[in-house]
Amino acid sequence: MTTTATGALLRRDGLARRRDPLYAVSLAFLGLVVLVAAFAPLLAPYPPDAIDFTAIWGSPSPAHLLGTDQLGRDLFSRLLLGTRESLIGPLALLAGATVIGVAIGLVAAWNGGWVDVLLARITDVMFAFPGLLFVVLVIAVFGKGPWTAVVALALAYAPVIAKFTRSIALSELARPYVDAYRVQGASAVHIAVRRVLPNMTPALLGYLVVLFGEGLMSLATLSYLGFGAQPPSSEWGLMVQEGQDGIVLGHFAPTLVPGLAIAAVVVAVNIVGVRLSERLGARA
Amino acid sequence: MNTPFPRRRLAGTALATGAAAILLAGCTAAGPSTSEAPAVELPFGPTTPAASGPVDSVTWMLPSEPATFDFDIDSGAAENTVFANVCERLMAVQPDLTTVPHLAESAEWVDDTRVVFTIRDGVTFHDGSPMTAADVLWSMQRHAAEGADESDEYANVVSMEQTGEREITVTMAQRDAIFIQAMAGNGGMVLNPRVVEAQGDAFGSPGTPDACTGPYTLGEWKPGSSLTIERAADYWDDSREVLAGEVVFRWADQSAVVNALTAGEADGSYLDSPASAIPLQQVSDVSLAQGPSTNAWVLLATERGPLADERIRQALSLAIDRSGITTAAFGGLAQPWKTPIGQGAWGYETEAFQAAYDELEGAPASPDAADLERAKALVAEAGAPDEPILVASDGGSVRNVVSNALVAAAKQIGLDAEIVTVPSAQYGDFYSDEAVRGQADLFSDEYYISKNDPVGFYKNGASTATVNFVGFSDPDYDALVKEAFAATDDAERAELAIELQRRWVEATPWISIAQSPSTVALRAELTGVPASAAYLYYPWAADLGTTEG
DSSP states (O other): OOHHHHHHHHHHHHHHOOOOOHHHHHHHHHHHHHHHHHHHHHHHHOOOOOOOOOGGTOOOOOOSTBBBOOOOHHHHHHHHHHHHHHHHHHHHHHHHHHHHHHHHHHHHHHHHHHHHHHHHHHHHHHHSOHHHHHHHHHHHHSSSHHHHHHHHHHHHHHHHHHHHHHHHHHHHHTSHHHHHHTTTTOOOOIIIIIIHHHHHHHHHHHHHHHHHHHHHHHHHHHHHTTTOTTTTTOOOHHHHHGGGGGGTTTTHHHHHHHHHHHHHHHHHHHHHHHHHHHHHHHOO | OSSSOOOHHHHHHHHHHHHHHHHHHHHHHHHHOOTOOOOOOOOBBOOOOOOOOOOEEEEEEEOOOOOOOOOOOOOOOHHHHHTTTTOOOSSEEEEESOOEEEEEEEEEEEESSSSEEETTTOOOOSSSSBHHHHHHHHHHHHHHHHOOOTGGTTTTEEEEEEEEEEEEEEEEOOOOHHHHHTTSSGGBBEEEEEEHHHHHTTTTTTTEEEEEESSEEEEEEETTTTTEEEOOOOOOTTTOOOOEEEEEEEEEEEHHHHHHHTTTSSSSEOOSSSSHHHTTTTTTEEEEEEEOOSSSSEEETTTTSOOEEEEEEEHHHSSSHHHHHHHHHHSSSSSEEESSSSGGGSOOOOHHHHHHHHOSSOOOSSSOOOHHHHHHHHHHHOOOOSOEEEEEEOOOOHHHHHHHHHHHHHHTTTOOEEEEOOOHHHGGGTTTTTTHHTSSSSSEEEEOOSSSSHHHHHHGGGOOOOOOOOOOOOOOHHHHHHHHHHSSHHHHHHHHHHHHHHHHHHHEEEEEEEEEEEEEEEEEEEEBSSSSSGGGOOOGGOOOOOOSO
């Protein structure tokens, strides 16, 4: 039997009904974060880069719910607006990495033989290269900035996705329905893209959700190191970096607020990703 | 299928995150904002109280590891802090930032273009060999060589020769009124040629001996870990008491320096930023002091393009909030400042300099509506640049505040500005690498001079000056620089320096931000070191001892 990803998701009858409060809470939290990202400009009481030197390192107050940073900027507004960049970056990098990685993984699994060996060696070489060093090299060549960081990380993540795709594609290609389509004369592209890929989607989806958390952390790390988002952006990794000088002065919020936001989203994404993999993978 | 992320651990992590959030709210709510906190006041003066007794060993924190002790290659705060104790100069900076003869017994102008240094007898290098006039001449020629880091101090020198057993005569193209003072800086450092030549290109790197005459010798330098200087066994100056037996230098960023001082793992440090003194005020075991310096934070304009029109620079200078910057970046322990050098540079005619400073316009502490209107008018007159003004930051605390404030100021007057982050390791290349300067129109830095004479700074505005990146060119200014260098009368030189200062502030090749006093932190039972910026050239460790004998 063949099925599509959406159909598979909808027909997983146990998925919605199984009691899993942690999963439900995480999903609800992520939904809230997405809503915040969507409506951040309406929710934020101040522009995120509005400097107020009369209110530096301010404590939480009705005027500034989470306090202010070293430039007197409203932390709550920066956190809300930062949600956008902090979520869009990992999404974009995963989109790029998925297109490249899935294509490589599928081609390798479908063709086998020397194509598989060649692609495996290429991805092995990329695996062997330290990820951060590779990303820093790409940034050194193409310049700093959030989108360079996204492209660099997409290239670094592509081999990971390629390996995963290849492994699940190999087991999928061994199923009888693939031979059935071949006998019917369907083209390789048609079978791979229209039949095999949709059946791999549930497993891929869970894996990609977990990778999203990693991507968020990686982009935040690059921004922290000065390679990603540039000031006065309120990307969370950059907020952590900018706020860290306050620690020695006893002002923890400018670092801890974005740090906890990163931690909370990554934990929630991991919970959701793991649960999705567990449920969809088990039923695939 | 096994769950790679066990449910219990997930729950625990989520709970920990929530608990941390609650804890954070509690912690944050407890502390007042800086704007509400009382103004910080520290003892201010050239030195800390004199020590009563010696100390065997101290651990001293630096902002970074020294790169070399070959000062003709490079020198910065870390290198100077260490080797001020090891190497000596023809003249010597005192804690009050005045200069006195040192390895030179005297320095005198014998006519309009010749200055004679009489070399002190009885000085020995750390290898025991006597310092001769030939050694001094060799050292001066090395510093003056093209490409040497200190060669700018010798810009007016035509020739140098030994004219007696203990006499060096320097001939100038014109009288250089600050040349003698300049010999209290690294350009006047006397090196042992035999040691330097024996080491070749390796001289100045870890594992090579020093070639100096100072009260301390270089001990072990463990790259990446520590550097030790030890009291010189046979220091030539018997009259000089050398209190600290050895100083072990370690290096870290400012947070770690503060932590090391708080935890009692370090005995002292000249703080990289006065703001670091704020948390240390709460530590009972640490004493703090501030002193005069020539240091000032400035934004240097580059040749990249958009700031070539001085009206744009003037507009930015009018709009930037210096007062806000000093509060945000220095916790109020630095002062908004209109000129590119600190008050410590006013080594003579202080009242005249103060009066002239007070009259300067175009660099308000906090811009008011009139300043912003003037700035907008200047931008309208000049026309806004086609591309955004790029201001560099390395992500460090002060540069982050300065660059964000510049962007905010630009926005207020209708200019578009963006921040570019340049790694700290590359930041120093702004001075030497045109390609690096191509990344930004402005880069902020803390600039200081070794001489307590503003003329020593304002030469940087001459059209041929190496740090006049933006290409400020004014023939009258160039002529004034020459005139000021030739004026050995203090009152006359002060008048010329004040005119140079006025023209500099008007043209704004650099945008001045704040003067930053020197700040020293010491374990409470230690004292004696200068609080002023003299520590960069003065053997401060020799004065470091205990408060009780």
